[in-house]
Every structure is written in C-alpha cells, then in structure tokens.
Amino acid sequence: MTALVEATEMVFRRPGGYALRIPSFSISAGEAVAVLGASGSGKSTLLDLVGGVVRPTSGSLSLFEQSTLDLSYRALDRLRGENVGVIFQEHNLLPFATVYQNVALGVQFSRVRRERVIAPSLSEEITRLLRAMDLDANSLMHRPAHTLSVGQRQRVAAARALLGQPPLIIADEPTSALDEGNQSRFMTLLQEARRSSGAALLFVTHDARLIDGFDQIISLDDPAPTEREDP
C-alpha cells in the first residue's frame, strides 16, 4: 500500500530550544492513525511537520512520496493545500464568514483540490458534506459561523477538511471542547465520512478513550509506535 507519510528517525530542533525525537512511522492511504501524548510532548510539532509547515532537523520525512528536504516551503504549502485537510482544536472557522464560505475555503488555495470536487457544483458538494456530518445544510449554509454551537462548528470544520477529497486529514484534538456525547458523535461521523472518501486520518489527542477504531497508535511518550491488530 502506498505510504502517504513516511517518517524515519525524525528529530526536530527549535533554534536555541529543545530537540524533539519522533518515532519512525508511516501512514498508508485510508489508514486511521492516532497520536497520543501529554501536553508538551510535541503533538503539535508533529502536525506542523506532517503539514509541511516545518522540516525535520535530521532524519527523513516523506509526504506523498516526496521528501520534504527536497521541497521548498512554497512547494510544501502547495502540497498541503492539495493533499491535507485540517481540523483544529477550536477556532476552526472564520466567525465573520458564512458556513458556505468557511467550507469553500477548503479548496480556495488549491486548483487541484478544487478540481477534485465530486458533485456537479461546489455548492452541491458542500451540501453533501454538511449532511454527511449530520448538519441541516439548507438552514445553516448561509448563516454566519459565529452563530453556530461549538459542536456544529467542529462538524462544519470536518466538512471543510473533507472538501476536495484530500488523501490525508489532520485533526488536532478536535473534540477537546466538546462534551462526552458530542465527542462520540463527532468521532463516529468523522470516521464514517473519511472512510467513504478514502482519506487517511492523523488524529492527535491526549484522551486515550478516543482511540478506539484507529489502525495505528503513535505514542509520543514511547520511543516507538504501537501497531494495532484489527479485531
């Protein structure tokens, strides 16, 4: 199976700061990978590396079969725009923009991703994804994002991450602001939607209760990733 992400003995050193050692791992197409780690363990830095915002100081990182060391930051930005959907912990949406505009932002900076939109029109595709995330597209589409509940906002962000069928979704503790019932609902919807689109998921969390159903777990507290066997 093609590895979307291939990290080998990666070290990231901040100027004048600490060195973060990341265990070797790879993410294949369609795979769900959870990253577990306490605060300060380097989860966010790992996301920056996989997102191509920073490059490893040593070791190697290959994204979509291209070594990050061979790519300029401009090329890495383009690679991210084309291939990665991102869901933040919170503040995912532009509060002043409508739900439609927020979701459409997912394909705004990449022509390639825009061309991958499935439905006949962008509007129909956004409607489809919002419904996939159990949102009433008709009533929400033109509402400003700041009028949504926290749970709705996270699901809109998930719809945006899925727009244009990126092969990899990065989620940075997207459930941390949700209550338990909404956490479970969000995880179910996200997993179903990304499975149907065939996207891999790199899910960062400090909550071990959320890692059920993941194919691989990377613990940043351990020196090596833990492979999970399918039940």
Add this chain to the structure above:
Amino acid sequence: MMLGVTLRSMLGRKLSLAMTVLTLALSVALFMTIERLRVAVRDSFDGTISGVDVLVGARGSDLGLLLYTAFQIGDASPSMRWSSFLEVEQDDRVGWAVPISLGDSHRGYRVVATTSAYFDHVRTGRDRPLGFTAKNEALLNGFGVVLGAQVARTLGYQIGAAITVQHGLASAGDSSHKHQPFIVTGILEPTGTPNDYSLFVHIRAFEAIHEGWNGSVPSQGPDRHAGAEDRLAIDLSGPEFEPSRMTAVYVGLKSKRRIFQFIEDIEDRSRKEPLTGVLPGITLSHLWVLVGSAENALLIFSVLIVVVALAGQMTLLVATQDLRRREIAIYRAMGAQPMTIAGLLVTESAVIGVVAAVAGVVLTLLGTWLAGQVLGGYLKLDLNAFMLTTSQAQALVAFISVSVLAGLIPAVMAYRSSLQDGMRARF
C-alpha cells in the same frame, strides 16, 4: 470568493475600519476642498475681466485699484475725474472705454455704475461674453438695473421688479435712495465671478440719484415719483447728469502692441490728472506670487493631514494583527502561502484606500456645496460646479497608492507571523 471573504473580514471589524475610513475620507475631502477653493479663486480672479486690456484709475496702488474695482475687495480707491475718462475714451489707440463707479449697494450686494458698453466688451472666463438669462430692450436706459445671477437667485427678483439702492455696503436698514427706485431690466447668466454678486446701473442714473446729495440729506433727483415704465424712459443725457468723478475705466485697445506706450502716457506726471494704468493679468500674477506661499503652506498642511490619516490606517492594521492570527492560521492550514496572506492585507488596504477616496470625493462635493451656500456670496465664488481636475484625479490615485503602501508593513508582519505560527496561532 477571496475578495468576498476579505470584505466580510473587514465587516467583522466594521467600527474600527469605519472610523479609519472616515478619518481618511475627511483628510481627502479637506485636501480636495482646499484645492477646489484655490482653483475657484484663481478662476474667478483670472476670469472676471478677461476682455479688458488696461484698467485706468486715479494715481495709487495697482493691486489696490484692481482688487477694489474688479473684485470689490479692500478699501475704496481714490476717484478720478470724468474729464480724464473722456480723454482716455478719445485717445486714438483706444477701441472702447467703459466707466466704472462704485460706492452704493443693494441689500449687501455692490452696485456697479457703468454704461451698456460693459455688457458688450467685458468678458469672463476664457473670453466668454456676458449673456443674459432674461432681459428687456431697455437694459441700462433710464433707471434700469441689470442683476448678477446670484443676486437675482438669492433675492428672487424678476424683470420689472423695483429696487432701491443705498450708500455704502450696509446690508439692511439704510434706504438712502428709497425715493429713486430702479427697475430690473436684465438678469445675467452665471459667470462664477463677482459679476454674479453685482447690480449694474447706468453711471448717469447713479449720478442722478446722488444729485443734490449732501452729507445725510437725501437726493431729490429727477422725476422721482414716475412709474416703472416711465422711469426707464427718463432722459439722463443732459449735462446735469454727467458725473464729475468716477472710480475707474476699463479700456480695450485697438492694438495690443501699443499697450505699454499707452500706460506710460496715462501715468505721465505732466498730465492734468496723473493716472494709474494696470495690466490686469500681470497685476494678478503679482498677487499670485504674494499669496502663493500661503497657498503652498495650506496645501502642505492638508497633505500632512492626509499623511497622518494614512499613518492612522497603518496603526489600525498593525494593532489588529494579533487579533487576526487565528484567521491567518486558518488560511495557512488551507494551503495559503505567506505571500498570499500578505496579499490579503494589501488588498484590504487597497479597499480602505478606494472607499476612503470615493467617500472623500462625496464629502468634497457636500463640503463645496455647503461652502457655496454659506460662503459663496461672501467669497463671490461659484463653488457649486465641482469638476474633478486632472491634478485632483492624480492626487486621488497617489492617495490610493500610498494607502496600499501603508498596508505593506502590516502585510510583512502577517507574512512573518504566519511563518512562525504555521497552521496554529499561538496565544
């Protein structure tokens, strides 16, 4: 769609942005209004007596004579003898000569005593003859009076109305010649010059109402109880109505080549009455030199206000940078490059600049209209017709360009912080 998102982002900060746009628009309006006033003043001065070759008056200051006679500004010039006017008129080199006598007024507007030749020879603007919006054949016959456009409009006079004039420039109360009414016989088209704010009567009628005037004793004058039509038919050609003194003479020469010799002769001290000959264009150019530094100071002052407003715009954009880091982080996560982020900030500056420029023009229109209503009569300027001049259009383009440049510093800051923050805004 990005422009739509940028505009929505701006709407999300509408209060602070509106204040910035208002500040910028006011500074643009101030700059343009000052420029409009400057142009209007110059146009008005340059165009008031464009057909006159030489202005002749009693010995005195060139500028004082010109300002008082043509623009009705400053202290009254000494008067000259009527006999001197006749000498000038009969000079072989003179094509035409129009006498001017000032001193009376009607409800705050100057009365210019002259002859019908004034309307034939005096030009305004770029050699445009004086036209009438309404007139009857009498014009300055008898006690006829021709009104400037603004006088007729403001006071609501029509052809046939009877009006009286008074001594000096008192705007109300003093009816020195109330028994000697004039009948409105013509209304001039607007000229944008002091003509609009003047009333024109025949110099002999002017003499007639002052006949017998002695200090505060009212004039008796001829046929003072005659009806309107009769007053236009009154014959004032008699020697008793020939004025003895007057203010100045507008002269048109047959050949411009002899203009300096003519002035030399006029100013010859051996004459019975030494006079002053003024070349209006040259004297006005001296005036512009005198007021030029004040104009420049005013212009520099208004430009500085624009600069301060632009600095305010930059300050606002820099101050809101921190609040916008989340927004920028979202764009970065979607694949936006740092240069794209910087471009968004510059676009925002351009939008602010364009909106402020348009609002500034609207405020200028409003401001000049208000100034025209409130100050037009006082300044004797036509401020209602606002045309965007080439220099003003260039200034607007420069303003928008600098406004875009003012967005560069926040754009560079956004570029750098987006590199540091990556996909996450750190708070």
